[in-house]
Amino acid sequence: MSRYDLTRAEVGSLLADLPRFRSDQLWDGLYRQLAEPAEIAVLPRPVRDRLASAPELAPALRVERLVTADSGLTEKWLLRLADDARVETVLMHHPRHSTVCVSSQAGCAMACSFCATGQGGFRRHLGVGEIVEQVVLASRASRTRGRRLDNVVLMGMGEPLANYSNVLSAIRRLVADLGIGARHVTVSTVGIAPAIRRLASEDLQVNLAVSLHGANDGLRASLVPIARRYPLAQLVAACEHYGRETGRRISLEWALIDGVNDRASDASELAAIARRLRAHVNLIPLNPTPGYLATGTSPQGVRAFRDQLTTFGVNVTVRRTRGRDIDAACGQLAASPGAPTAT
Ligand code: SAH
DSSP states (O other): OOGGGOOHHHHHHHTTTSOHHHHHHHHHHHHTSOOOGGGOTTSOHHHHHHHHTOGGGOOSEEEEEEEEEGGGTEEEEEEEETTSOEEEEEEEEOSSOEEEEOOSEEEOSSOOTTOHHHHHOEEEEOOHHHHHHHHHHHHHHHHHTTOOOOEEEEOSSSOGGGGHHHHHHHHHHHHHHSOOOGGGEEEEESOOHHHHHHHHTSOOOOEEEEEOOOSSHHHHHHHOGGGGTSOHHHHHHHHHHHHHHHOOOEEEEEEEBTTTSOSHHHHHHHHHHHHHHTOEEEEEEOOOBTTBOOOBOOHHHHHHHHHHHHHTTOEEEEOOOOSGGGTOSTTOOOOOTTSOOOO
């Protein structure tokens, strides 16, 4: 249990002996001011002292290390959880918006060969409070720079749809209580088709990003093992359903790997799926990880692949790499405390 696990009623019960407005002030302190309970100035000193030692209000995360890159525009936290599991959270400031990339699990069971998190295996699901508190941390950090946190992407460590109920409760908390619009929340999934259908029925207009990487079953399964369980026909049908039910545009993520999925045939197979889904394609030049030897497609190769997709009428962008030198880029999150650091 941690402070952002509590429901409003549970927060109220901590101050049940006081007038109701005190628990409203505490809730406001947590969700609007993003304050430490002991620093909520409107509460009388004895109440704050009591809150400071309440175990239910303990933080879920301890910052073990903060590293920055891109002249301070990318910040990565290594966070230690109560049981010493570790996760990473990455905050990226862009000229007009700030986006936090949040972890949903400590480790990941999906074992995608080219992803550092997958290479390290699974430890456990994160709880609601552990997910929400990452956003609070990023929101506070944005505020100290005079910025506002605009977007939340569940693209950090873990497979969000494998931790479905905690991820959903956390998203509802972000939307209802932290004031982040559902349309500014993106769930990125390896492609768990039944969970995509379930998400479509939640009456929440979150964006869906699907990590495709291969547009035929053989290639995809060689990169993303879970594709054997949910082949493309099933995945694409679930995505179509998601688009129909929510009206949201889907994006397809594609890490470009030299000689593996950057051929002309890959572009045409990908284009067929993207057009069917009217999806946006996000190309990510592969970021290096310790357990995968292939390299990313060259910049010219990336441009050529992008141009082929454009020729097929597909809406495509190349994701600018952020935080590579601090292992904060896509697929590089591994949360090992001994990893080399840069500051
Ligand atoms: N499990 C979720 C979210 C985490 S990964 C998912 O699979 O979508 C976030 C994105 O980074 C995914 O699109 C993932 O495929 C991609 N990625 C993983 N390793 C990468 C690497 N080494 N280089 C570039 N992108 C990578």
